[in-house]
Amino acid sequence: MLLRHTPKEITERTALTVNPAKTCQPIGAMYAALGIHNCLPHSHGSQGCCAYHRSTLTRHYKEPVMAGTSSFTEGASVFGGQANLLQAIDNIFTIYEPDVIAVHTTCLSETIGDDIVQIAAKAKDDGKVPTGKYVIHANTPSYAGSHVTGFANMTKAMVDYFAQSTGRREDVVNIVPGYVEPCDMREIRRLANEMGVRTILFPDTSNVLNGPQTGRYQMFPNGGVTIEELIKTGDSRATIALGRLASGPAARALDGKCKVPCEILDLPIGLRQTDLFVDALRKIAGVNVPDSINIERGQLLDVMTDMHQYFYGKKVGLVGDPDQLIALTDFLVSIDMQPIHIVTGTPGKKFEQRIREITAAVPHAVNVRVGGDMLLFHQWVKNQPVDLLIGNTYLKYIARDEDIPLVRFGFPILDRVGHSYLPTVGYRGGLRLLEKILDALLDRMDRDAPEERFELVM
Amino acid sequence: MSNESQLIFEEREDQIHRKGEQPYRLACDRDSLAGAVSQRACVFCGSRVVLYPIADALHLVHGPIGCAAYTWDIRGALSSGPELHRLSFSTDLQEKDVIFGGEEKLHRALIELIDRHGPKAAFVYSTCIVGIIGDDLAAVCRRVSKEKELPVIPVQSEGFKGNKRAGYHAACKAMFELVGTGDVSGISPLSVNILGDFNLAGEIWIIREYFQRMGIETVANITGDGRVDDLRRTHGAALNVVQCSGATMDLAKMMQEKFGTPFIRVSYFGVEDMAESLYAVARFFEKQDSNVLSRTQELVHEELSVLLPQLKEFRQALRGKKAAIYVGGAFKAFSLVKAFRLLGMKVVLVGSQTGTAEDYQELHEITDEGTIIVDDSNPLELSSFLKEKDVDIFVGGVKERPIAYKLGVGFCDHNHERKEPLEGFVGMFNFAREVYTSVMSPVWRFVPRRSRTLAEERFAGS
Ligand code: SF4
Numbered sequence: 001m002l003l004r005h006t007p008k009e010i011t012e013r014t015a016l017t018v019n020p021a022k023t024c025q026p027i028g029a030m031y032a033a034l035g036i037h038n039c040l041p042h043s044h045g046s047q048g049c050c051a052y053h054r055s056t057l058t059r060h061y062k063e064p065v066m067a068g069t070s071s072f073t074e075g076a077s078v079f080g081g082q083a084n085l086l087q088a089i090d091n092i093f094t095i096y097e098p099d100v101i102a103v104h105t106t107c108l109s110e111t112i113g114d115d116i117v118q119i120a121a122k123a124k125d126d127g128k129v130p131t132g133k134y135v136i137h138a139n140t141p142s143y144a145g146s147h148v149t150g151f152a153n154m155t156k157a158m159v160d161y162f163a164q165s166t167g168r169r170e171d172v173v174n175i176v177p178g179y180v181e182p183c184d185m186r187e188i189r190r191l192a193n194e195m196g197v198r199t200i201l202f203p204d205t206s207n208v209l210n211g212p213q214t215g216r217y218q219m220f221p222n223g224g225v226t227i228e229e230l231i232k233t234g235d236s237r238a239t240i241a242l243g244r245l246a247s248g249p250a251a252r253a254l255d256g257k258c259k260v261p262c263e264i265l266d267l268p269i270g271l272r273q274t275d276l277f278v279d280a281l282r283k284i285a286g287v288n289v290p291d292s293i294n295i296e297r298g299q300l301l302d303v304m305t306d307m308h309q310y311f312y313g314k315k316v317g318l319v320g321d322p323d324q325l326i327a328l329t330d331f332l333v334s335i336d337m338q339p340i341h342i343v344t345g346t347p348g349k350k351f352e353q354r355i356r357e358i359t360a361a362v363p364h365a366v367n368v369r370v371g372g373d374m375l376l377f378h379q380w381v382k383n384q385p386v387d388l389l390i391g392n393t394y395l396k397y398i399a400r401d402e403d404i405p406l407v408r409f410g411f412p413i414l415d416r417v418g419h420s421y422l423p424t425v426g427y428r429g430g431l432r433l434l435e436k437i438l439d440a441l442l443d444r445m446d447r448d449a450p451e452e453r454f455e456l457v458m
Numbered sequence: 459m460s461n462e463s464q465l466i467f468e469e470r471e472d473q474i475h476r477k478g479e480q481p482y483r484l485a486c487d488r489d490s491l492a493g494a495v496s497q498r499a500c501v502f503c504g505s506r507v508v509l510y511p512i513a514d515a516l517h518l519v520h521g522p523i524g525c526a527a528y529t530w531d532i533r534g535a536l537s538s539g540p541e542l543h544r545l546s547f548s549t550d551l552q553e554k555d556v557i558f559g560g561e562e563k564l565h566r567a568l569i570e571l572i573d574r575h576g577p578k579a580a581f582v583y584s585t586c587i588v589g590i591i592g593d594d595l596a597a598v599c600r601r602v603s604k605e606k607e608l609p610v611i612p613v614q615s616e617g618f619k620g621n622k623r624a625g626y627h628a629a630c631k632a633m634f635e636l637v638g639t640g641d642v643s644g645i646s647p648l649s650v651n652i653l654g655d656f657n658l659a660g661e662i663w664i665i666r667e668y669f670q671r672m673g674i675e676t677v678a679n680i681t682g683d684g685r686v687d688d689l690r691r692t693h694g695a696a697l698n699v700v701q702c703s704g705a706t707m708d709l710a711k712m713m714q715e716k717f718g719t720p721f722i723r724v725s726y727f728g729v730e731d732m733a734e735s736l737y738a739v740a741r742f743f744e745k746q747d748s749n750v751l752s753r754t755q756e757l758v759h760e761e762l763s764v765l766l767p768q769l770k771e772f773r774q775a776l777r778g779k780k781a782a783i784y785v786g787g788a789f790k791a792f793s794l795v796k797a798f799r800l801l802g803m804k805v806v807l808v809g810s811q812t813g814t815a816e817d818y819q820e821l822h823e824i825t826d827e828g829t830i831i832v833d834d835s836n837p838l839e840l841s842s843f844l845k846e847k848d849v850d851i852f853v854g855g856v857k858e859r860p861i862a863y864k865l866g867v868g869f870c871d872h873n874h875e876r877k878e879p880l881e882g883f884v885g886m887f888n889f890a891r892e893v894y895t896s897v898m899s900p901v902w903r904f905v906p907r908r909s910r911t912l913a914e915e916r917f918a919g920s
């Protein structure tokens with residue numbers, strides 16, 4: 001029992017986080033920046049942070065993850081990191097030749113107070129930024145927010161630095177897909193394509209962090225949104241932002257800067273949320289939903305109805321990021337499951353209220369904690385057991401100790417594959433989620449069934 | 459993109475050496491170039507790696523959440539008992555703490571943790587930001603230490619104060635506070651401390667068992683499967699046996715200075731180095747017990763008579779295959795070079811993140827003509843070398859693995875993600891099997907680099 005240290009009794013903790021349910025901003029910013037074509041993320045701080053972020057992303061995606069670092073030393077932390085960043089920009093453009101360097105800060109450079117805008121301007125004045133190349137930045141202090149905030153900040157930076165409006169409106173819809181897997185980004189675009197809607201999707205990590213085996217190592221894989229596309233987002237007809245926390249800021253910035261109206265939706269996880277997304281696309285682009293998509297929807301619905309008796313009344317505990325949890329909870333409630341413990345490590349004001357609304361009809365007390373950790377979650381589970389856990393790899397300790405099946409979903413997943421290739425958004429993604437949930441529940445039933453009740457047909 | 463051969467920073471040219479083409483010279487022990495995609499980590503990382511396996515101590519990271527989140531149970535340093543070290547404790551500093559200081563928060567966190575878990579000692583790690591906001595870590599630790607009557611030890615591991623090696627030093631300083639505080643009565647005159655082994659996949663248990671068979675008592679494991687009370691008694695051991703170049707060398711030196719404990723450097727990887735390590739220990743105790751040496755010979759003989767026949771099949775299959783090595787410390791690289799030689803393979807590239815001048819000199823001496831030697835490399839360099847040398851297997855850590863796989867090259871994790879023990883004689887077998895499994899896997903047949911004909915067919919048909 002690895003977590004034998006978890007006391008059942010819950011005491012309020014004010015100074016201590018045990019087994020976090022979040023991580024720090026820069027890793028989110030790094031992930032977002034990898035969704036720009038030919039972009040090298042750059043960590044302005046000491047090299048440790050960067051090494052950790054790269055390793056963690058590598059463990060999750062099983063792909064090489066490239067990022068530069070300003071390699072702060074004691075001098076830099078006293079006198080500021082300007083010299084380091086200038087040298088880094090020069091070196092990176094000379095050797096690695098990206099189109100964009102996307103700088104994010106770390107706790108260290110934030111606390112010192114380095115002014116990235118000014119340093120980048122100086123690099124440009126000094127002729128260190130070749131024509132047609134860019135340095136963009138986002139401030140990502142980890143003592144505020146979480147990895148989701150970092151993702152949102154870097155995505156917004158794409159708008160701040162690139163979006164332009166020429167005054168002409170193009171028949172294009174911007175989609176900000178949120179902090180989701182590379183395959184989810186692709187699936188979202190596929191749905192739009194299927195409907196005949198032209199889109200610009202940003203960021204777009206598909207083909208960057210789930211690329212094929214090619215026998216070649218490419219520092220900059222073929223995927224990612226291009227600079228031209230990012231510039232053109234200012235001329236699009238509208239923006240659909242998926243996930244309020246991760247995508248909202250970019251969409252609103254685009255509205256403010258280029259008057260591109262935006263619709264901010266929840267992530268398209270499950271039938272209802274995907275309906276809302278498809279419907280928004282349909283209305284904005286003035287298209288019809290093709291049969292191919294109706295068939296996908298019908299298949300998801302088919303499984304929901306075929307198997308509904310197995311979902312009924314099952315209690316679930318969830319740990320994850322706010323945007324995911326909101327949509328997922330909605331999906332689970334819609335198939336008659338009962339999410340009763342919900343923890344996110346990411347701070348935010350509206351989360352709890354949204355979850356309360358969604359779970360209003362759940363006939364149990366529902367525990368919700370914003371800025372919580374896995375210790376608290378485990379304590380809740382001990383006090384009120386559940387039938388299923390859904391969350392990242394770190395839940396496996398609790399799953400093992402309490403002998404509860406686990407469906408891996410979210411970030412990071414360090415011990416399984418599939419999450420970067422097979423989506424969980426859209427109707428097909430919903431189908432995959434149901435399959436995973438059913439596999440977990442039915443495998444457990446099989447395991448625990450007495451011999452005479454061990455059934456072939458379920 | 460640049461031409462492959464140009465993919466090297468001019469400033470880094472002297473950190474790469476090709477044996478045979480130039481007179482030997484290699485610059486190292488240098489800060490990484492700003493902007494380079496370095497594979498290096500920070501001071502905190504170094505300290506955390508060394509101290510983490512002490513399983514009955516509390517490890518609290520004072521800083522923002524990330525530093526703690528990324529070091530939560532990522533190394534398979536096994537414990538035979540308590541597992542407190544596998545949890546992640548952080549003060550999760552927030553903006554107001556950064557402005558007003560985090561000392562009070564740290565104090566409360568420590569008290570709460572000590573009350574709940576009753577650890578034998580506590581290590582408190584400082585991170586970059588703590589160094590900047592100026593929290594007096596040492597003062598808080600002293601205060602809690604008094605209140606709770608147990609050692610609460612600050613680890614001065616602000617990330618920017620150097621690289622991983624500086625972190626090893628900070629960790630050694632922290633451990634040294636415990637050394638000499640325990641009762642050493644009853645310790646055999648034939649006794650050692652095992653330094654620099656982290657019990658990945660249970661390796662230290664193998665080594666302990668060897669020593670036991672030689673009639674030698676192990677006082678403390680430092681730090682794999684480590685215990686605070688053992689650390690307190692380390693000064694009672696007759697000899698420190700130190701593995702690997704960096705991690706715990708400083709502790710051995712401190713102990714030599716203060717307690718006069720001599721140390722020897724060893725390596726448990728590969729047949730030659732493993733046997734030589736045991737013999738070195740035996741020779742040390744020969745005067746006290748004239749039978750140690752014969753017991754050791756017997757042990758080595760027994761182990762080899764099992765191992766060598768087992769290796770035969772692997773050697774046949776692997777003869778002439780090419781290997782590349784990129785690891786944290788250079789000492790491990792020495793052993794790997796020899797281990798590959800035993801398998802009949804050629805090492806064509808060898809490098810480390812933190813090697814010293816002497817380390818590289820030695821590498822230069824033990825490698826073949828044409829071998830590339832690098833210090834503090836980056837992915838682009840590594841991948842261009844792997845291609846140039848057309849290697850069959852790459853030995854490295856977490857960040858190197860996907861590069862190898864993208865190129866269609868076999869891989870063996872010789873870092874903390876190893877799943878099989880690689881130390882000892884049985885470790886050599888595991889290593890050989892792992893190398894064999896990866897190099898000979900049929901999956902590489904489908905990799906474009908290797909299957910030109912397959913690809914050609916595909917294109918011809920389309
Ligand atoms: S210092 Fe900040 S940015 Fe760096 S790893 Fe720690 S929390 Fe993340």
Ligand code: SF4
Binds near residue numbers: 046049501
């Ligand atoms: S903040 Fe400093 S201590 Fe923490 S990971 Fe980054 S470099 Fe290391």
